[in-house]
Amino acid sequence: MLRSADALRERASGLREMLSPCRLCPNACGVDRLAGEIGRCGVGRSPRVASYGPHFGEEAPLVGDRGSGAVFFAGCNLACVYCQNWTISQGREGRDLTEESLAELFLRLQGSGCTNLNLVSPTHQAHAVVGALAVAVGEGFRLPIVWNSGGYDAVDALRLLEGIVDVYMPDVKYGTNGAAERLSGVSDYVEVSQHALAEMHRQVGSLAIGADGVARRGVLVRHLVLPGGMAGTVEVMEFLGTAISSDTFVNVMDQYRPCHRAGEFIGLGRPITGEEHAAALRAAADAGLHRLAREGSAW
Numbered sequence: 001m002l003r004s005a006d007a008l009r010e011r012a013s014g015l016r017e018m019l020s021p022c023r024l025c026p027n028a029c030g031v032d033r034l035a036g037e038i039g040r041c042g043v044g045r046s047p048r049v050a051s052y053g054p055h056f057g058e059e060a061p062l063v064g065d066r067g068s069g070a071v072f073f074a075g076c077n078l079a080c081v082y083c084q085n086w087t088i089s090q091g092r093e094g095r096d097l098t099e100e101s102l103a104e105l106f107l108r109l110q111g112s113g114c115t116n117l118n119l120v121s122p123t124h125q126a127h128a129v130v131g132a133l134a135v136a137v138g139e140g141f142r143l144p145i146v147w148n149s150g151g152y153d154a155v156d157a158l159r160l161l162e163g164i165v166d167v168y169m170p171d172v173k174y175g176t177n178g179a180a181e182r183l184s185g186v187s188d189y190v191e192v193s194q195h196a197l198a199e200m201h202r203q204v205g206s207l208a209i210g211a212d213g214v215a216r217r218g219v220l221v222r223h224l225v226l227p228g229g230m231a232g233t234v235e236v237m238e239f240l241g242t243a244i245s246s247d248t249f250v251n252v253m254d255q256y257r258p259c260h261r262a263g264e265f266i267g268l269g270r271p272i273t274g275e276e277h278a279a280a281l282r283a284a285a286d287a288g289l290h291r292l293a294r295e296g297s298a299w
């Protein structure tokens with residue numbers, strides 16, 4: 001990642017300009033966050049964090065020996081009806097920090113020996129993340145940066161992260177906008193996530209993993225399979241395999257459980273079946289994708 005505090009401050013300043021009117025993410029709410037207004041993500045100018053600590057539940061290439069250093073940001077620019085962290089994402093449980101105190105969290109995770117800094121749901125707080133990194137590098141921070149987003153990222157903001165983020169780990173949640181609108185409240189998810197993925201891949205390429213099994217740089221995509229094919233898995237895999245790269249590392253996730261408001265939506269009130277997950281894996285293979293995360297393994 002960029003090691004120069006001056007360069008990071010300049011990028012943070014560019015991201016901060018996007019807060020007024022706010023277009024930091026594709027929702028483009030237009031509120032003035034610098035003046036204290038709040039948009040759809042529910043977070044103002046200051047960073048807001050729910051929790052942080054070493055995390056061992058991520059994909060093997062991110063965890064290493066001492067865990068991935070996760071920082072869970074409060075608020076979200078999506079509103080998924082089945083979100084398992086909805087008290088944080090939509091209830092916005094968390095604590096407002098300064099960029100200096102956020103930098104301290106980053107340094108504490110490094111001090112714990114974490115493999116990387118894993119920014120969970122950072123899209124709407126990108127300005128504060130980079131501002132905090134500028135402070136932290138001045139104090140010796142050097143961990144690789146993982147951008148763990150919902151995939152609804154603005155290309156203009158991503159361009160300001162070039163050279164800062166080592167591993168992009170976006171969700172690609174949907175292959176159709178109808179499902180995205182009904183289940184996450186955005187009507188252009190497919191185009192937005194496709195443009196975001198292309199930009200992420202342009203910056204860092206396909207996932208490169210060192211001889212120690214730890215991810216060095218690249219894109220790692222997550223796709224949560226929903227019951228009844230609601231996530232548009234076939235379309236997602238076709239896009240990844242053809243428009244991005246057949247070398248894309250993909251975690252086809254089977255852990256969907258009905259949470260939050262899922263019970264209000266027909267078809268979402270049950271876990272997926274083994275056959276549904278197998279069909280999703282077949283769709284990935286049919287699209288030429290050959291680097292699929294499997295339980296207990298990097299591949």
Ligand code: SF4
Nearest residue numbers: 022025028029039041
């Ligand atoms: S970052 Fe928040 S306020 Fe800004 S456009 Fe996105 S949802 Fe709206």
